[in-house]
Amino acid sequence: MTKQWDVIVVGGGNAALCAALTAREAGSTVLMLESSPFEWRGGNSQHTRNLRCMHDGPQDVLIESYPEEEFWQDLLKVTGGLTDEKLARMVIQESSRCRGWMQKHGVRFQPPLSGALHVARTNAFFMGGGKALVNAFYRSAENLGVDILYETPVDDIEFDGARFVAVRSGEKRFEGRACVLACGGFESNREWLREAWGQNERGEWPSDNFLIRGTRFNTGTVLKVMMNAGADIIGDPSQSHCVAIDARAPLYDGGICTRIDCVSLGVVVNRDAVRFYDEGEDFWPKRYAIWGRLVAMQPGQIAYSIIDSKAIGRFMPPVFEGTKAQTIGELADKLGLDRAVMEKTVADYNQACAPGTFDHTILDDCRTEGIEPAKTHWALPLDKAPFYAYAVRPGVTFTYLGLKTDDKASVFFGDERSPNLYAAGEINAGNVLGKGYTAGVGMSIGTVFGRLAGAQAAIAAQKQSVGADHVVA
Numbered sequence: 001m002t003k004q005w006d007v008i009v010v011g012g013g014n015a016a017l018c019a020a021l022t023a024r025e026a027g028s029t030v031l032m033l034e035s036s037p038f039e040w041r042g043g044n045s046q047h048t049r050n051l052r053c054m055h056d057g058p059q060d061v062l063i064e065s066y067p068e069e070e071f072w073q074d075l076l077k078v079t080g081g082l083t084d085e086k087l088a089r090m091v092i093q094e095s096s097r098c099r100g101w102m103q104k105h106g107v108r109f110q111p112p113l114s115g116a117l118h119v120a121r122t123n124a125f126f127m128g129g130g131k132a133l134v135n136a137f138y139r140s141a142e143n144l145g146v147d148i149l150y151e152t153p154v155d156d157i158e159f160d161g162a163r164f165v166a167v168r169s170g171e172k173r174f175e176g177r178a179c180v181l182a183c184g185g186f187e188s189n190r191e192w193l194r195e196a197w198g199q200n201e202r203g204e205w206p207s208d209n210f211l212i213r214g215t216r217f218n219t220g221t222v223l224k225v226m227m228n229a230g231a232d233i234i235g236d237p238s239q240s241h242c243v244a245i246d247a248r249a250p251l252y253d254g255g256i257c258t259r260i261d262c263v264s265l266g267v268v269v270n271r272d273a274v275r276f277y278d279e280g281e282d283f284w285p286k287r288y289a290i291w292g293r294l295v296a297m298q299p300g301q302i303a304y305s306i307i308d309s310k311a312i313g314r315f316m317p318p319v320f321e322g323t324k325a326q327t328i329g330e331l332a333d334k335l336g337l338d339r340a341v342m343e344k345t346v347a348d349y350n351q352a353c354a355p356g357t358f359d360h361t362i363l364d365d366c367r368t369e370g371i372e373p374a375k376t377h378w379a380l381p382l383d384k385a386p387f388y389a390y391a392v393r394p395g396v397t398f399t400y401l402g403l404k405t406d407d408k409a410s411v412f413f414g415d416e417r418s419p420n421l422y423a424a425g426e427i428n429a430g431n432v433l434g435k436g437y438t439a440g441v442g443m444s445i446g447t448v449f450g451r452l453a454g455a456q457a458a459i460a461a462q463k464q465s466v467g468a469d470h471v472v473a
């Protein structure tokens with residue numbers, strides 16, 4: 001096979017598809033290389049539900065307004081300042097302009113749902129979820145003539161200084177005039193997670209007990225190749241979006257339905273049957289992403305979210321039923337926890353609950369007094385049988401370590417900008433998300449950087465003058 005491509009896109013999720021489509025629209029020939037087989041294509045993007053969008057007034061599926069400054073302040077808060085303001089503002093501004101383009105490529109958005117108004121203001125939901133989004137993008141890419149190869153994991157890259165030359169997948173070699181790396185983080189690489197998290201003071205390797213919420217194909221192979229080649233890196237390897245999920249979830253691809261959302265309605269105990277953090281610190285959508293890390297710090301990396309019958313109907317029920325018992329002692333027995341300790345933990349908590357007016361829609365005045373850790377909102381005694389428990393484990397969504405890029409999505413080697421190599425999506429999300437998360441921003445980053453990288457790669461390809469034909473297989 002002899003062929004030459006203008007733009008090679010490594011990856012097969014949202015960022016890669018946005019890059020491939022944009023480069024193709026600009027007239028480039030495009031080859032997309034995806035690790036997974038056809039059935040599993042779409043990376044973590046296939047699990048998503050929505051995109052966070054700035055807007056100055058009501059727009060199609062978005063109500064009211066979500067101005068640039070508010071989006072920026074939200075991002076600033078969750079990252080604690082670990083964000084590049086210039087790049088973040090670029091993502092925010094562009095997030096207001098991408099929906100029309102997405103619709104042109106077949107993505108459909110869902111009208112705002114009643115009861116979901118707080119997110120209908122900030123986030124546009126995909127009709128059919130992320131799977132429908134990636135399928136629409138793939139269909140459009142095929143129609144436009146993007147070449148797509150599945151089961152083709154890139155494991156090496158050739159450079160000429162800072163210039164991209166070719167990628168390799170085993171024996172195969174693919175040469176292009178420009179390249180976009182959009183192949184995710186390293187969350188599915190168990191060895192790398194071990195290295196990043198290390199061994200704790202109890203001699204455990206915490207990451208061995210992590211579950212991966214998304215694809216098994218984000219192994220960070222390309223990120224490692226880039227690190228070894230001297231690319232500039234951003235982010236802390238131990239930082240990730242990490243949620244407490246049902247301990248019965250599969251190791252990979254459990255998706256959003258594995259979340260356990262009743263934490264703020266009860267108490268959470270660890271393997272020793274004791275509480276370890278304020279379950280009512282803030283609204284659940286603002287706190288769910290810290291619980292994965294909190295559970296990761298506990299012995300055995302496991303915890304138990306415990307509620308009583310008053311909580312039923314106040315949260316999205318998990319897929320699998322919880323452990324049910326008529327008394328807290330019986331619940332402890334069923335969970336294999338120390339019965340006496342658990343009874344004391346719950347009794348102490350119940351006694352500490354001060355009278356208040358319960359309202360789960362506001363930061364109410366139901367709080368504990370005189371216990372550590374306090375529960376600062378929604379603290380009602382656990383006193384109405386039956387009681388339920390859900391075992392939870394850390395569920396990694398995606399890692400934040402990535403390639404440093406600029407506002408052209410260019411990759412750097414020792415501060416030297418590559419003339420034809422770009423990065424988008426999870427692999428460069430660390431430029432905007434040093435830590436923390438705000439729902440929907442992953443897809444904003446991937447969509448904005450994906451389109452930008454595709455456009456820049458198309459321009460770089462036009463500027464390149466490479467030889468005529470290249471043997472690729």
Ligand SMILES: Cc1cc2nc3c(=O)[nH]c(=O)nc-3n(C[C@H](O)[C@H](O)[C@H](O)COP(=O)(O)OP(=O)(O)OC[C@H]3O[C@@H](n4cnc5c(N)ncnc54)[C@H](O)[C@@H]3O)c2cc1C
Nearest residue numbers: 013015035043044045049050154183214425426440442443
């Ligand atoms: C359960 C879940 C729910 C989520 N919900 C949301 C949400 O509602 N909104 C939101 O904004 N974000 C959400 N996210 C985060 C979101 O998925 C990511 O931020 C976003 O999808 C990143 O897109 P991406 O294209 O960079 O990565 P991915 O979609 O993960 O794509 C990476 C692709 O690269 C491929 N790949 C990896 N290595 C190689 C290699 N060596 N060679 C070739 N291909 C390779 C993979 O197979 C994969 O297809 C969610 C994530 C999960 C797991």
